[in-house]
Amino acid sequence: MITTEVFADRLELHAFGRLSLAECKEFEELSNYRLHFNGPLDLLLDLRELESCSLDALVEQIRYGRMHSRDFSRIAVVSGSGLVAWAALLSQVFVEAEIQVFDEIEMAQEWLGEPGKLELSH
Template sequence: MSDYHHGFSVSIERTGNERVVMSLHARGKLQHEDYETLVPMLESAIAGMEHPKIDVLMDMRELEGWEIRAAWDDLKLGVKHGRKFNKVAIVGSQSWQEVAAKIGTWFIGGEARFFEDKAPALAWLEETS
Protein backbone atom coordinates (compact mmCIF):
# COMPACT_ATOMS: atom_id res chain seq x y z
CA MET A 1 0.00 0.00 0.00
CA SER A 2 1.32 3.40 -0.97
CA ASP A 3 0.75 6.56 1.08
CA TYR A 4 -0.54 9.57 -0.85
CA HIS A 5 1.13 12.77 0.34
CA HIS A 6 -0.67 16.09 0.17
CA GLY A 7 -0.78 19.33 2.08
CA PHE A 8 1.40 22.25 3.01
CA SER A 9 4.82 22.58 4.57
CA VAL A 10 4.60 25.92 6.35
CA SER A 11 7.02 28.46 7.78
CA ILE A 12 5.68 31.68 9.28
CA GLU A 13 7.80 34.56 10.59
CA ARG A 14 6.62 37.81 12.16
CA THR A 15 8.73 40.88 11.52
CA GLY A 16 7.84 43.64 13.93
CA ASN A 17 4.16 44.32 14.40
CA GLU A 18 3.16 44.72 10.76
CA ARG A 19 4.80 42.11 8.53
CA VAL A 20 4.32 38.37 8.31
CA VAL A 21 6.39 36.27 5.91
CA MET A 22 4.83 32.93 5.11
CA SER A 23 6.59 30.24 3.09
CA LEU A 24 4.39 27.44 1.76
CA HIS A 25 5.28 24.32 -0.15
CA ALA A 26 2.12 22.74 -1.56
CA ARG A 27 2.16 19.08 -2.50
CA GLY A 28 -0.36 16.74 -4.10
CA LYS A 29 -4.04 17.56 -4.33
CA LEU A 30 -4.99 19.90 -1.50
CA GLN A 31 -7.89 18.86 0.71
CA HIS A 32 -10.21 20.59 3.19
CA GLU A 33 -8.19 19.20 6.09
CA ASP A 34 -5.08 20.97 4.78
CA TYR A 35 -6.85 24.33 5.16
CA GLU A 36 -8.14 23.37 8.61
CA THR A 37 -4.47 23.28 9.62
CA LEU A 38 -3.19 26.27 7.61
CA VAL A 39 -5.85 28.90 8.33
CA PRO A 40 -5.53 28.82 12.17
CA MET A 41 -1.74 29.08 11.81
CA LEU A 42 -2.08 32.21 9.66
CA GLU A 43 -4.73 33.73 11.91
CA SER A 44 -2.55 33.12 14.97
CA ALA A 45 0.40 34.80 13.23
CA ILE A 46 -1.55 37.99 12.49
CA ALA A 47 -3.43 38.08 15.80
CA GLY A 48 -2.96 41.39 17.55
CA MET A 49 -1.62 43.17 14.48
CA GLU A 50 -3.56 46.30 13.62
CA HIS A 51 -2.62 46.43 9.92
CA PRO A 52 -0.79 43.21 9.00
CA LYS A 53 0.97 42.87 5.67
CA ILE A 54 1.45 39.27 4.60
CA ASP A 55 4.13 38.28 2.10
CA VAL A 56 3.95 34.72 0.77
CA LEU A 57 6.36 32.45 -1.04
CA MET A 58 4.18 29.66 -2.48
CA ASP A 59 6.09 26.75 -4.01
CA MET A 60 3.57 24.98 -6.24
CA ARG A 61 5.96 22.78 -8.21
CA GLU A 62 4.54 19.61 -6.62
CA LEU A 63 0.93 20.80 -6.47
CA GLU A 64 -1.57 18.75 -8.46
CA GLY A 65 -4.60 20.91 -7.67
CA TRP A 66 -7.44 21.23 -5.18
CA GLU A 67 -10.39 19.11 -4.23
CA ILE A 68 -13.62 21.12 -4.59
CA ARG A 69 -14.01 21.77 -0.86
CA ALA A 70 -10.36 22.84 -0.58
CA ALA A 71 -10.80 25.23 -3.51
CA TRP A 72 -13.77 26.71 -1.62
CA ASP A 73 -11.57 26.99 1.51
CA ASP A 74 -8.94 28.82 -0.55
CA LEU A 75 -11.55 31.27 -1.84
CA LYS A 76 -12.89 31.88 1.69
CA LEU A 77 -9.34 32.56 2.92
CA GLY A 78 -8.91 35.11 0.15
CA VAL A 79 -12.21 36.82 0.92
CA LYS A 80 -11.55 36.97 4.67
CA HIS A 81 -7.88 37.99 4.64
CA GLY A 82 -7.14 38.96 1.02
CA ARG A 83 -6.62 42.67 1.68
CA LYS A 84 -3.87 41.79 4.15
CA PHE A 85 -1.78 40.05 1.48
CA ASN A 86 0.96 42.36 0.24
CA LYS A 87 3.00 40.14 -2.10
CA VAL A 88 2.45 36.56 -3.20
CA ALA A 89 5.30 34.95 -5.13
CA ILE A 90 4.18 31.73 -6.80
CA VAL A 91 6.92 29.35 -7.88
CA GLY A 92 5.79 26.75 -10.37
CA SER A 93 6.35 25.00 -13.64
CA GLN A 94 2.87 24.73 -15.15
CA SER A 95 1.02 27.28 -17.28
CA TRP A 96 -2.12 26.93 -15.12
CA GLN A 97 -0.05 28.06 -12.12
CA GLU A 98 0.91 31.24 -13.95
CA VAL A 99 -2.77 31.86 -14.70
CA ALA A 100 -3.56 31.23 -11.00
CA ALA A 101 -1.08 33.97 -10.05
CA LYS A 102 -2.82 36.44 -12.36
CA ILE A 103 -6.28 35.53 -11.07
CA GLY A 104 -5.01 35.61 -7.47
CA THR A 105 -4.24 39.31 -7.81
CA TRP A 106 -7.99 39.95 -8.11
CA PHE A 107 -8.54 38.63 -4.59
CA ILE A 108 -5.70 40.24 -2.65
CA GLY A 109 -4.80 43.77 -1.65
CA GLY A 110 -1.33 43.51 -3.12
CA GLU A 111 0.30 41.76 -6.02
CA ALA A 112 0.86 38.16 -7.06
CA ARG A 113 3.61 37.15 -9.48
CA PHE A 114 4.64 33.86 -11.06
CA PHE A 115 8.24 32.64 -11.11
CA GLU A 116 9.82 29.50 -12.50
CA ASP A 117 12.73 29.71 -10.05
CA LYS A 118 12.80 30.34 -6.31
CA ALA A 119 15.73 32.81 -6.20
CA PRO A 120 14.04 35.61 -8.19
CA ALA A 121 10.81 35.02 -6.24
CA LEU A 122 12.66 35.54 -2.95
CA ALA A 123 14.43 38.62 -4.33
CA TRP A 124 11.09 40.15 -5.36
CA LEU A 125 9.60 39.49 -1.92
CA GLU A 126 12.55 41.24 -0.27
CA GLU A 127 12.16 44.41 -2.36
CA THR A 128 10.63 47.20 -0.33
CA SER A 129 7.14 48.17 -1.38
Protein backbone atom coordinates (compact mmCIF):
# COMPACT_ATOMS: atom_id res chain seq x y z
CA MET A 1 0.00 0.00 0.00
CA ILE A 2 1.15 3.54 -0.65
CA THR A 3 -0.02 6.96 0.36
CA THR A 4 1.04 10.08 -1.48
CA GLU A 5 1.21 13.67 -0.33
CA VAL A 6 1.22 16.28 -3.06
CA PHE A 7 2.78 19.69 -2.64
CA ALA A 8 3.32 22.44 -5.19
CA ASP A 9 6.97 21.47 -5.72
CA ARG A 10 7.30 18.03 -4.15
CA LEU A 11 5.72 14.58 -3.99
CA GLU A 12 6.02 12.37 -0.91
CA LEU A 13 5.37 8.65 -1.28
CA HIS A 14 4.98 6.53 1.86
CA ALA A 15 5.06 2.77 1.22
CA PHE A 16 3.70 0.11 3.59
CA GLY A 17 3.70 -3.68 3.26
CA ARG A 18 3.94 -5.08 -0.26
CA LEU A 19 4.13 -2.71 -3.22
CA SER A 20 2.05 -3.81 -6.22
CA LEU A 21 2.14 -2.89 -9.90
CA ALA A 22 -1.29 -1.22 -9.64
CA GLU A 23 -0.01 1.07 -6.89
CA CYS A 24 3.05 1.94 -8.94
CA LYS A 25 0.85 2.84 -11.90
CA GLU A 26 -1.35 5.01 -9.69
CA PHE A 27 1.69 6.91 -8.42
CA GLU A 28 2.99 7.30 -11.97
CA GLU A 29 -0.29 8.86 -13.13
CA LEU A 30 -0.19 11.34 -10.28
CA SER A 31 3.47 12.23 -10.79
CA ASN A 32 3.04 12.52 -14.57
CA TYR A 33 0.20 15.00 -14.02
CA ARG A 34 2.28 17.05 -11.57
CA LEU A 35 5.34 16.98 -13.81
CA HIS A 36 3.29 18.10 -16.80
CA PHE A 37 1.97 21.19 -15.00
CA ASN A 38 4.85 21.95 -12.61
CA GLY A 39 8.01 20.79 -14.33
CA PRO A 40 10.80 19.17 -12.29
CA LEU A 41 9.82 18.18 -8.75
CA ASP A 42 11.53 16.93 -5.65
CA LEU A 43 10.57 13.45 -4.48
CA LEU A 44 10.59 11.93 -1.01
CA LEU A 45 10.33 8.13 -0.87
CA ASP A 46 9.56 6.86 2.63
CA LEU A 47 10.35 3.14 2.41
CA ARG A 48 10.78 2.40 6.13
CA GLU A 49 7.63 0.26 6.25
CA LEU A 50 8.05 -1.37 2.84
CA GLU A 51 8.19 -5.13 3.30
CA SER A 52 8.41 -6.31 -0.30
CA CYS A 53 7.79 -5.39 -3.89
CA SER A 54 6.31 -7.56 -6.62
CA LEU A 55 8.68 -8.28 -9.51
CA ASP A 56 6.41 -6.53 -12.03
CA ALA A 57 6.30 -3.46 -9.76
CA LEU A 58 10.08 -3.42 -9.51
CA VAL A 59 10.49 -3.66 -13.29
CA GLU A 60 7.91 -0.89 -13.74
CA GLN A 61 9.75 1.40 -11.32
CA ILE A 62 13.01 0.90 -13.21
CA ARG A 63 11.24 1.65 -16.50
CA TYR A 64 9.58 4.73 -15.04
CA GLY A 65 12.86 6.00 -13.59
CA ARG A 66 14.58 5.71 -16.95
CA MET A 67 11.69 7.46 -18.72
CA HIS A 68 11.79 10.35 -16.26
CA SER A 69 15.53 10.55 -15.72
CA ARG A 70 15.50 14.38 -15.89
CA ASP A 71 12.13 15.14 -14.30
CA PHE A 72 13.09 15.08 -10.64
CA SER A 73 15.52 17.59 -9.11
CA ARG A 74 16.26 15.86 -5.81
CA ILE A 75 15.19 12.51 -4.44
CA ALA A 76 15.28 11.75 -0.73
CA VAL A 77 15.00 8.07 0.20
CA VAL A 78 14.13 7.19 3.80
CA SER A 79 14.94 3.62 4.78
CA GLY A 80 16.53 1.67 7.57
CA SER A 81 17.56 -1.05 5.14
CA GLY A 82 21.09 -1.10 3.77
CA LEU A 83 19.88 -2.97 0.69
CA VAL A 84 17.28 -0.30 -0.12
CA ALA A 85 19.88 2.43 0.43
CA TRP A 86 22.32 0.65 -1.87
CA ALA A 87 19.64 0.25 -4.56
CA ALA A 88 18.71 3.93 -4.27
CA LEU A 89 22.28 5.03 -4.75
CA LEU A 90 22.72 2.61 -7.65
CA SER A 91 19.70 4.19 -9.34
CA GLN A 92 21.75 7.35 -9.85
CA VAL A 93 23.04 5.58 -12.95
CA PHE A 94 19.55 5.97 -14.47
CA VAL A 95 18.47 9.40 -13.19
CA GLU A 96 20.11 12.80 -13.15
CA ALA A 97 18.55 13.84 -9.83
CA GLU A 98 20.63 14.29 -6.73
CA ILE A 99 19.80 11.32 -4.48
CA GLN A 100 20.36 11.17 -0.72
CA VAL A 101 19.49 8.34 1.66
CA PHE A 102 18.29 9.05 5.21
CA ASP A 103 17.38 7.01 8.28
CA GLU A 104 14.84 9.58 9.53
CA ILE A 105 12.08 11.30 7.60
CA GLU A 106 12.66 14.62 9.36
CA MET A 107 16.22 14.73 8.06
CA ALA A 108 15.01 13.99 4.51
CA GLN A 109 12.37 16.71 4.71
CA GLU A 110 14.94 19.17 6.05
CA TRP A 111 17.31 18.34 3.16
CA LEU A 112 14.52 18.92 0.64
CA GLY A 113 13.45 22.14 2.36
CA GLU A 114 10.04 23.50 3.22
CA PRO A 115 7.55 22.32 0.59
CA GLY A 116 5.20 24.65 -1.19
CA LYS A 117 1.61 24.90 -0.06
CA LEU A 118 -0.12 21.55 0.38
CA GLU A 119 -2.53 21.10 -2.46
CA LEU A 120 -4.05 17.67 -1.88
CA SER A 121 -3.44 14.26 -0.36
CA HIS A 122 -4.14 10.93 -1.95
